[in-house]
Amino acid sequence: MATEAELLRERLPWTCGPESVVAALADEPYLCCLSGVWAGGGAIVACGPLRVAGPAQDPFALIDDLPLVSRDGADAWGAVGGGWFGWLGYRLAAQVERVPLVELRPVPLADFHLAYYDHLLHRDAGGSWWFEALVTPARATALRERLDLLRARVEAELAVPSRPTAGPGPLRLARAVAAAHLRAVAACRERTWAGEIYQANICLRLEGEYEGTASALLRSALVHGRVPQYTAAFDTPGGGILSLSPELFLRRQGRHVRSGPIKGTAHRPDDPSRAVLSLEQLQTSGKDAAEHVMIVDLTRNDIGRVCEYGSVTAPRRPTAEAHPGLWHLVTSVEGRLRAGTGNSELVRACFPPGSVTGAPKVQSLKVIAELEPAGREVYTGAIGYASPLAGLELNVAIRTLELAQGRIWLGAGGGIVADSDPAAELEEALIKARPVAAAVGTSVFAE
8 A cells, every 4th residue: 555644633522431332333334343452452443444355365465555654743652543454364374384274164254354444443541532544635524524423423322322232142062072172182192292293272163153243242241341451353244253362463563573472271269160270280380381382482483584683582481461260371472573574474474373373383283184173264363453553463363252144153272282181171172261151141051
């Protein structure tokens, strides 16, 4: 996008949460909302995109196709303005590496979805709302009209709030799916014993019924206060997603890049379901430490492919972070990109995220394709934005509900290493799924 644009940023007199803004704009095309720590914290709501990528386009190249925007003036700092928003599904792995994919797709979603918005509503970390736009001469009048329309719609919602819609039915784990997962974990463990891989992330699929939208599910999660750091919802004509992800895949600002791989899970004490590990056990678990070290090393290697030599760093010990219902071990891996490195080159070097594939990455992708019975869609890909002002920010698409054709499904799993126990791994997958189901007013049901 070889155009130039100017930032328009106008403060709005709202004190509401993002759930009210999402409700007000529920019938707008291609509605999306990011909430949590995106762009420094707060929320981003966008709708009515200027462009929507077609299936034949290169999604990696598109995230470099951004206008030139001046950073002059205080308003540019902290602004998002606009950009490409959407998802990069797991199946794009085959465009990055020579790997097979599972052919069975019970309910397919688009391999990627990217929409370019030249305006959005942005709630900053202090709670203030802004209308932000990347203005070109041809769009100046239309964007002013758009500001008036969005402001009127939201203020009407604030005057008479709408009621939340009904949630989905239970997310069911069929007996056959559970049995297949036990066999897949056992087979993957044998692959580690044979030295073929160090670990692979093996997942299962829970399914239910739902006729609503992802943005309606997001409103439910926001009202109940169950919003992780990298929450994102997208409505599209072909289906939607609600990602309640705690994990950062990539955050790029200028030449600085950061990733926050997660490996290791324990219940928080306030979670009523049965615990696999306490926090103390998690911090001293040899299995979880081994998983974590391998994925951090893999992440360092991926980022290092496009960073200056010697610039990639990570602390020696992970941090235990609290997330809804769970503790996780997290490490921040950082580096300085080589001069001239674009978003496309960075994402290609690291995709798909190593924490949800395994090590070595390419071989683990092949093992996943052999052992998982149904293909992954958005799950374990990446979700987020590329902005000319705010940079690039993508989550790891875990804890992600996907919906289309009256169906809703949720992937869950974990890293399998040499001493993994199949029954314990099955239970850990369900433990990860339960807070996600609870966030949208439903439950997990194992047949």
